[in-house]
Amino acid sequence: MSKLPDVLRAPRLPIICSPLFIISNPKLVIAQCIAGAIGSMPALNARPSELLDEWLAEITEGLDAWNRAHPDRPAAPYAINQIVHKSNDRLDHDMALCEKYKVPVVITSLGAREEINQAVHGWGGVVLHDVINNGFAHKAVDKGADGLIAVAAGAGGHAGVKSPFALVQEIREWFDGPLALSGSIADGASVLGALAMGADFAYIGSAFIATEEARAPEGYKQAIVNATSDDIVYSNLFTGVHGNYLAPSIRAAGLDPDNLPTSDPSAMNFGSNAKAKAWKDIWGSGQGIGAVKAVVPAGELIGRLEREMEAASARLHGIRPAAGHASTAANQPVVQAKA
Numbered sequence: 001m002s003k004l005p006d007v008l009r010a011p012r013l014p015i016i017c018s019p020l021f022i023i024s025n026p027k028l029v030i031a032q033c034i035a036g037a038i039g040s041m042p043a044l045n046a047r048p049s050e051l052l053d054e055w056l057a058e059i060t061e062g063l064d065a066w067n068r069a070h071p072d073r074p075a076a077p078y079a080i081n082q083i084v085h086k087s088n089d090r091l092d093h094d095m096a097l098c099e100k101y102k103v104p105v106v107i108t109s110l111g112a113r114e115e116i117n118q119a120v121h122g123w124g125g126v127v128l129h130d131v132i133n134n135g136f137a138h139k140a141v142d143k144g145a146d147g148l149i150a151v152a153a154g155a156g157g158h159a160g161v162k163s164p165f166a167l168v169q170e171i172r173e174w175f176d177g178p179l180a181l182s183g184s185i186a187d188g189a190s191v192l193g194a195l196a197m198g199a200d201f202a203y204i205g206s207a208f209i210a211t212e213e214a215r216a217p218e219g220y221k222q223a224i225v226n227a228t229s230d231d232i233v234y235s236n237l238f239t240g241v242h243g244n245y246l247a248p249s250i251r252a253a254g255l256d257p258d259n260l261p262t263s264d265p266s267a268m269n270f271g272s273n274a275k276a277k278a279w280k281d282i283w284g285s286g287q288g289i290g291a292v293k294a295v296v297p298a299g300e301l302i303g304r305l306e307r308e309m310e311a312a313s314a315r316l317h318g319i320r321p322a323a324g325h326a327s328t329a330a331n332q333p334v335v336q337a338k339a
């Protein structure tokens with residue numbers, strides 16, 4: 001485990017619920033945080049942009065009210081995702097609102113930017129930047145990101161091609177700051193696996209699409225429940241950047257998921273006039289959804305992850321004596337959620 005800033009030590013669970021374009025909303029974020037995981041949403045989900053003010057107020061007030069009523073079980077901090085790509089013409093507006101609400105954690109994606117990191121530090125916030133390889137990880141830290149999100153193969157949305165084992169190992173060789181691992185994590189044993197590899201957090205997206213609070217059509221939620229990794233297709237056609245998608249939604253759009261044309265990064269557009277069409281009609285998902293068996297409230301999903309983490313920890317604990325270790329501190333459960 002690395003040295004974590006206070007705000008990242010606060011959550012009861014080593015889980016960050018990742019931002020989901022269109023899908024995440026204040027109700028989902030509040031449910032995630034009060035269940036003990038860091039909840040998040042993209043600033044761009046608030047449309048028109050003025051809505052972001054209301055949404056940040058709703059999250060702040062919702063979490064404050066929870067904390068007043070449950071001082072013994074405080075909510076985890078929340079995070080806002082900023083797409084820092086040059087096509088995002090709302091960035092200055094959205095950053096000003098993040099400053100107004102002193103957003104505790106900012107997740108940046110698609111190009112690390114020094115001035116954004118400095119702005120977040122100015123109000124005492126922490127920046128986590130997502131990367132798909134070790135080279136981008138170096139660049140992000142050089143530009144002042146506090147922590148990294150290693151997006152490995154099999155992640156939903158824009159995903160890399162690196163094995164999580166290779167990616168975390170390479171980053172941990174030189175970086176001892178906050179590190180989250182992303183890609184196909186949807187059960188508690190995998191959360192524990194991410195920690196064992198050297199990450200501080202598991203970063204989980206697709207599993208939260210199949211929650212009651214998620215702003216996704218029922219058909220999308222059910223597709224997440226029904227699908228497995230065999231149904232996931234990796235393509236750059238829809239946004240210009242490679243990502244993972246549900247094959248049935250590609251077929252429904254009249255395309256052959258096994259023979260998709262290719263695109264290129266110049267197709268990326270996160271501007272206010274972008275139609276956000278790709279993510280609406282073509283459903284993004286990571287490979288880990290075999291673990292998702294039902295649409296449930298987000299708090300229930302986090303409860304399952306927590307129970308599975310404890311069971312996996314107990315399993316490891318049970319294995320250790322057989323490996324010749326006496327009953328010592330080393331035999332204590334690997335992970336224990338904070339009270």
Ligand SMILES: Cc1cc2nc3c(=O)[nH]c(=O)nc-3n(C[C@H](O)[C@H](O)[C@H](O)COP(=O)(O)O)c2cc1C
Nearest residue numbers: 018020021109155156157183184204205206284286
């Ligand atoms: C439908 C969908 C939308 C996403 N939208 C965003 C986004 O707006 N910003 C972002 O940083 N990541 C986005 N992601 C990627 C997630 O943040 C995260 O890396 C990924 O979901 C983790 O892999 P998993 O889905 O296998 O858990 C999205 C993922 C999905 C599935």
